[in-house]
Amino acid sequence: MLSVIYDKKEKLKLSETSLPKINEDEALVKVDVCGVCGSDLVKIKNSLVPEGTVLGHEIVGTIIEVGSQIKKWTPSQKVVVAHHVPCLNCYFCKSSNFSMCSQFKSTNITPGGFSEYIKLSKAHLEQTVFLVPKSTVSDHEVALTEPLACCLRAVQRTGVTSSNSVLICGLGSIGIMLGKLCIEKGAYTFGTDLLKERIDFAKEMLAIHDGYPANSQEMKSWILNKTDGRGADIIFLASGSEKSLLTSLSYVRSGGKVVVFSSIPKEEGFFNNEIYYRELTIMGSYSPSPLALKEAYQMIITEKIKLKKIITDIVSLKELPKEINKCFGNKSVKMIVET
Numbered sequence: 001m002l003s004v005i006y007d008k009k010e011k012l013k014l015s016e017t018s019l020p021k022i023n024e025d026e027a028l029v030k031v032d033v034c035g036v037c038g039s040d041l042v043k044i045k046n047s048l049v050p051e052g053t054v055l056g057h058e059i060v061g062t063i064i065e066v067g068s069q070i071k072k073w074t075p076s077q078k079v080v081v082a083h084h085v086p087c088l089n090c091y092f093c094k095s096s097n098f099s100m101c102s103q104f105k106s107t108n109i110t111p112g113g114f115s116e117y118i119k120l121s122k123a124h125l126e127q128t129v130f131l132v133p134k135s136t137v138s139d140h141e142v143a144l145t146e147p148l149a150c151c152l153r154a155v156q157r158t159g160v161t162s163s164n165s166v167l168i169c170g171l172g173s174i175g176i177m178l179g180k181l182c183i184e185k186g187a188y189t190f191g192t193d194l195l196k197e198r199i200d201f202a203k204e205m206l207a208i209h210d211g212y213p214a215n216s217q218e219m220k221s222w223i224l225n226k227t228d229g230r231g232a233d234i235i236f237l238a239s240g241s242e243k244s245l246l247t248s249l250s251y252v253r254s255g256g257k258v259v260v261f262s263s264i265p266k267e268e269g270f271f272n273n274e275i276y277y278r279e280l281t282i283m284g285s286y287s288p289s290p291l292a293l294k295e296a297y298q299m300i301i302t303e304k305i306k307l308k309k310i311i312t313d314i315v316s317l318k319e320l321p322k323e324i325n326k327c328f329g330n331k332s333v334k335m336i337v338e339t
């Protein structure tokens, strides 16, 4: 079968790989579409995975074959799949820190979504695989289940309400999803990005009420003006910029929350006294719970949230090694690979 593998020199490269063999409690799935995630880009850019790794985890596919022990699933069913599976029994799972569970961290899809076929383990089939009904919503949109679930869980953990003001820093696909979810909660939602066209696009997508360029000197006075001089109640950092945590401290109100939602190449240190004297809450959120996956999936298939327009690029598996450069150049909001 064909896969796109990570290669140090070429970044991504098309390669012939062997078809996964399934055990009695596993299933073989033909990948139909797979989203390109910001975390895939970080791994490629910073060489965080071994050569030959197949990335891609935002998958919609069709079951081809199931092992003899699998009763719940049958061939030809269309499914949406998430890659990490929490055990639900450990201390972390019971404390709702699912992404800290050791099973969560060790489970993954074999080989990965940038491939013609994948196999799913028993744990995946039980918890992080959902049947996709025939509907007007495309596979491409359903593939946004996992990133939307990451955003949904982060928004829920902040406890955002209609009396809050929210600032989203970074208006890529994740920033847009976060914004739409906060607006749905009734919060007054602002956005900032280095690229003006992304601010305009986020407004058009109804993901922010208003926006301002990130590198502008007046950004701070703009956000203070919008929030009666206090600063935003909640800030989501979704830009991947090294300076975003530091600058967010001048945009957040005292007693407010900053949610770190992306990794950065280099740590810039932390800000003890600002956090202490201004009683700030700085929290991280990076992966979904099975419950958030289910909820995100329902929102997409019932069209409670409409995300079709954020899919700016649909490419074939063969084109992916070349087309991925569009993502690195910030020329694509969301790229979906068809296999």
Ligand SMILES: [Zn+2]
Binding pocket: 037, 038, 039, 057, 058, 146, 147
């Ligand atoms: Zn993802």
Ligand SMILES: [Zn+2]
Binding pocket: 086, 087, 088, 089, 090, 091, 092, 093, 094, 101, 102, 103, 104
């Ligand atoms: Zn666990």
